[in-house]
Amino acid sequence: MPRVVDPAERRQKIFEAVFDVVVRSGIEQVTLRAVADAAGLAIGSVRHYFPSRDELIGAASHEIIDRVSARIESHRERLSDSADRLAVVEDMLCELLPLTEHTTREVTVWLEIVTSGRTDSVLAAAAGRLFEGSSSLARLVVVRARLGAESESDLETERLAAMIDGLALRATLHPDQLSSAVARKVVRRHLTQLREM
Helix, strand or coil: CCCCCCHHHHHHHHHHHHHHHHHHHCHHHCCHHHHHHHHCCCHHHHHHHCCCHHHHHHHHHHHHHHHHHHHHHHHHHHHCCCCCHHHHHHHHHHCCCCCCHHHHHHHHHHHHHHHHHCCCHHHHHHHHHHHHHHHHHHHHHHHHCCCCCHHHHHHHHHHHHHHHHHHHHHHHHCCCCCCHHHHHHHHHHHHHHHHCC
16 A cells, blocks of 8 residues: 655655755755755656656745744744743744744745845745844834834834845854854843843
C-alpha cells in the first residue's frame, strides 16, 4: 500500500531544504535539484509542488514572511494586556534580528532575498513585501504602541526601521562583532529614547 503524503508537511520539508541551500550556498544556488537533494526527495516530488525555480523561491519567500508575521502577531496580542509594553515591543522587533539559531537562519534568507531582489524580478516582489513588512512593524511600534512624539512619527518610523535593518545586516555579516545581547541592548535603548520623546 502506498504511503500517504501530507502535502503541508511535504511543503514544509521543501521550504526547510530551500532555506538550507540559501544559508549554505546563497540564493543563486537554489535549484529544484539542489533542494530535492537537501530534502532527500526525488526531484519530481519537489516539482509536484513547485514546477519551477521561480515558483519555489516565491513560495519560500512567502513562507518566511508568514512565519515571522505569525510570531510578531503573537507578541502583538500581548501588547494591550502587558504592563511592560516596552518589553513586548522589544520582543516584536527582535523577531527581525539574528539573535537565535532560528532567527539567524531566517534573517540570512531575508537578506539574500532583499539583495537579489535588486536585480532579480522574481525576488523583487518578495523583497518589496519584506521591506513593507518591516516598515509596517516600525510604524506599529511608533504609532500604535505610542512610542515617540506623534508630530514626528514618520521620521521616527524610518529611524526605527533603519536601525533594525542595520542591526540585522551587521549581526548577520559579523556575528562575532555584534552579539545578541548587544543587539538587544541597542533595541532597548532606542525604544527607551523613543518613549522619552
